[in-house]
Amino acid sequence: MSVKEISVNGRSYQWMQQPVVIVCIDGCEQEYINQAIQAGVAPFFKKMGEQGTVLMGDCVVPSFTNPNNLSIVTGVPPSVHGICGNYFLDTETNTEVMMNDAKYLRAETVLSAFSKAGAKLAVVTAKDKLRSLLGHHMQGICFSAEKADQATLSENGIENVLELVGMGLPSVYSAELSEFVFAAGVKLLEKERPDLMYLSTTDYIQHKYAPGTPGANAFYAMMDHYLSLLDSLGAVIAVTADHGMNAKTDACGNANVIYLQDQMDTHFGAGSTRVILPITDPYVVHHGALGSYATIYVNDQSQADHILQYLHRMQDLEAVLTRAEASARFELPADRIGDLVVVSQRLVVLGTSRHRHDLSELKLPLRSHGGISEQAVPVMLNRKTKALPDNHRLRNFDVLHLALNLVENT
Amino acid sequence: MSVKEISVNGRSYQWMQQPVVIVCIDGCEQEYINQAIQAGVAPFFKKMGEQGTVLMGDCVVPSFTNPNNLSIVTGVPPSVHGICGNYFLDTETNTEVMMNDAKYLRAETVLSAFSKAGAKLAVVTAKDKLRSLLGHHMQGICFSAEKADQATLSENGIENVLELVGMGLPSVYSAELSEFVFAAGVKLLEKERPDLMYLSTTDYIQHKYAPGTPGANAFYAMMDHYLSLLDSLGAVIAVTADHGMNAKTDACGNANVIYLQDQMDTHFGAGSTRVILPITDPYVVHHGALGSYATIYVNDQSQADHILQYLHRMQDLEAVLTRAEASARFELPADRIGDLVVVSQRLVVLGTSRHRHDLSELKLPLRSHGGISEQAVPVMLNRKTKALPDNHRLRNFDVLHLALNLVENT
CATH class of the missing domain: 3.40.720.10 (Alkaline Phosphatase, subunit A)
Structure with a gap:
């Protein structure tokens, strides 16, 4: 050869x-x-x-x-x-x-x-x-x-x-x-x-x-x-x-979900941000599109600092990073992630809006990644x-x- | 009443x-x-x-x-x-x-x-x-x-x-x-x-x-x-x-141990530090005195900065904190913890010196905290x-x- x-x-x-x-x-x-x-x-x-x-x-x-x-x-x-x-x-x-x-x-x-x-x-x-x-x-x-x-x-x-x-x-x-x-x-x-x-x-x-x-x-x-x-x-x-x-639940198997788009809309106004969940795929029966990573596009840049501060104060998050920080730390393509990257703690997942996640198919306590x-x-x-x-x-x-x-x- | x-x-x-x-x-x-x-x-x-x-x-x-x-x-x-x-x-x-x-x-x-x-x-x-x-x-x-x-x-x-x-x-x-x-x-x-x-x-x-x-x-x-x-x-x-x-092992149940005192002795000289494991108790059959938290007393203060830098570069640690940082973050009595506090990642434990931990009693893969x-x-x-x-x-x-x-x- x-x-x-x-x-x-x-x-x-x-x-x-x-x-x-x-x-x-x-x-x-x-x-x-x-x-x-x-x-x-x-x-x-x-x-x-x-x-x-x-x-x-x-x-x-x-x-x-x-x-x-x-x-x-x-x-x-x-x-x-x-x-x-x-x-x-x-x-x-x-x-x-x-x-x-x-x-x-x-x-x-x-x-x-x-x-x-x-x-x-x-x-x-x-x-x-x-x-x-x-x-x-x-x-x-x-x-x-x-x-x-x-x-x-x-x-x-x-x-x-x-x-x-x-x-x-x-x-x-x-x-x-x-x-x-x-x-x-x-x-x-x-x-x-x-x-x-x-x-x-x-x-x-x-x-x-x-x-x-x-x-x-x-x-x-x-x-x-x-x-x-x-x-x-x-x-x-x-x-x-x-x-x-990992399990993403409390002691009785209830999912620990932070609905990030709902939180953003409530605090900064509908349309101010767009939360993307990169776990999303057509096979949602597994996990209801709920994982421990989200990225946020900030439409209203005048609120960017306040949004960042708000996220930094939020409980149950493991990391809140700007685009530059996230692309450096995780070696990600900066042009394909949002303005912010949010990572939740081990037992917690991130959703967009409550009404957009159908958890009815989840027959067992949520486990995700x-x-x-x-x-x-x-x-x-x-x-x-x-x-x-x-x-x-x-x-x-x-x-x-x-x-x-x-x-x-x- | x-x-x-x-x-x-x-x-x-x-x-x-x-x-x-x-x-x-x-x-x-x-x-x-x-x-x-x-x-x-x-x-x-x-x-x-x-x-x-x-x-x-x-x-x-x-x-x-x-x-x-x-x-x-x-x-x-x-x-x-x-x-x-x-x-x-x-x-x-x-x-x-x-x-x-x-x-x-x-x-x-x-x-x-x-x-x-x-x-x-x-x-x-x-x-x-x-x-x-x-x-x-x-x-x-x-x-x-x-x-x-x-x-x-x-x-x-x-x-x-x-x-x-x-x-x-x-x-x-x-x-x-x-x-x-x-x-x-x-x-x-x-x-x-x-x-x-x-x-x-x-x-x-x-x-x-x-x-x-x-x-x-x-x-x-x-x-x-x-x-x-x-x-x-x-x-x-x-x-x-x-x-x-949590499990503190690899996929085959081998314990993931960082022997912190050995590392310190090798890099900074015997006696330069004293590593304390506050998990230690008389009942070591459980866990061999291995947990994910250690505190370090720095005897040779001239090396304190180098030790901190060394620890910050070390893999598999979740947090390396000074006494002031640790006592603030974890609400600990500053006079009873060492100069440094080291917390390892979820699947990893901290030991002192290899020869001081008897793992022969651990019949099952290590789980600890x-x-x-x-x-x-x-x-x-x-x-x-x-x-x-x-x-x-x-x-x-x-x-x-x-x-x-x-x-x-x-």
Whole structure:
């Protein structure tokens, strides 16, 4: 093989010597794995900790799915790749839109770069919303479990996926949606043997069940099983998460919500601000679009100082930052966040207006993410790795660097 | 009855119209109650949420047992009552000592004041370490489950406790130690009918088991049962906690420890600093004396600035404060904390030197407290209460105010 390494977004990645599988477990607060091990249902995770590598990393804030999946596959923060939410206010058109379109992506993915250099690639996501971003300019296999039945050779690099996987099309609100991703990954590794595979699940289960409870343990037992199969097929496996997950309730399971747009309207007048919740996506049954991060556009600049002071005095917030402060601290694209960024404390979420959040679908106490409190995520490999420099702040988006450059080949 | 209310430490408390029971559940992260309700084993907690009052409050930081129990029974922060740790450096004698002795207490307790005014008081603690502080200058019944067999009429206002309760003396490391507290509370309410009773458990279970796991659910089911008995006896019940509890590990249950004294010695020379861990108590099997709060005495003041800068650059810390900043922010007695206060992030604990912590007794992944991350605690009553002012930051040490002044008598 002539190509020894490639360079993407200022980082170098060595060519894989065996299949490399990167797994992003959506919403994987580390405690899920720990408690599944304690319950005795996750022997492979336990083995990874004992014989491989287990580290803690920081994800991107806002601790949401899209910004973090894109950071993982580009190796850089949102300030470089441009995806800073699931949802944002496109100031060019003054419309609130999903950030799923590849036109918003400002950096090449490592996946795309490897595919262009001749590597065999495969990407399987749970929800379809991530597929076009992750697969941007990538040659190879790329499909979602959600629309597995619609995969075509021309569009997805594969067809007849349901037959290949041997499962029916799962519901978008199910544990099976994520199981399908893993089952597909195992079949692809067996039959196609991609050089690099990226598997990304959905956090439907983590939004419902706390670590160590039966519903969560069953989900982690399922993943443990498939990870052991990937391992037995000889892959280097690196597991991380897009973000953690925390309860957002009081002791009786009532959601702790600050309706930020209502507060702004009451105190500064309707229309003075526009609150955007970048957690928003079409799948609101999980979380009612309630997370611990919001951004505020101040329409009435004459009130900007008062609004900032008001927010600084507000209880239950972890951080209130100006655009400049937030883009520096969280490495975000300044042109795609509001004038202010608000992060709530661990047990609290931010809403817009009460009437705009339908919580009737939330049958269980709210669990969600988005804040600094969900920044710590697992970074685990089934191999030993060379040490990182002492002062290196490990990020989830170092996972490709670890898997490709630092695995010790024994 | 002639006395209508009493005044203690600048706050007024109305005389009780029925027995009032204050329960401090040690280490009660709110999620323990929430998950026990979800598991269907805590019907009385659920009923309290539906028919009574459920609020969230902030405990005192450091989020340790002694400072918070004393805040609850005095109604004021440690800056007033003086107890700012389980353990501290007594600078008058230059010795590290337990902060259990009542000589360190700088404020009267509400318990003592009511007893002097003629009310019938009872206090039951799990561990004996709290008994002398809580019972200081109080007339009435005051004993610990740990030394229930040694209670005498002259010392504890009661004798033959094991017979009264109908349980054997529990081990100090057991769920039964806390059960004994509740069982005693029910018997005392039946037979002695105190006007005001304070029950304080131990967090042995919470240090071991995560919310929603079988060991935790069994413990909360036990408490739920006794609380329902206290309720059926006509008491106003107010439940709060001294602090929350979090995992302090990575995804495989390995403890995340910063050995602060080792770091200081390596970078600034042995003897340049003295790191104190105020979580320290004689019962280290729980947590190996590892919590998320430490205080540092700087012996070599010429290095003070460098030490502060070094700590500000250190990863995994939530706050690094000077004595003045810490005493202001956390309302602590400035003369009893070190030159610096260090608080680690949610998943991380602080140790002194590696060789001084015996983790061999930790059979389960470390769970602990002490930080800002364990500040949110439940405040629940079995009665509706009048509303607090909008801008009131609820504290766990408002619980006597709620139970005595704000309960709606229907």
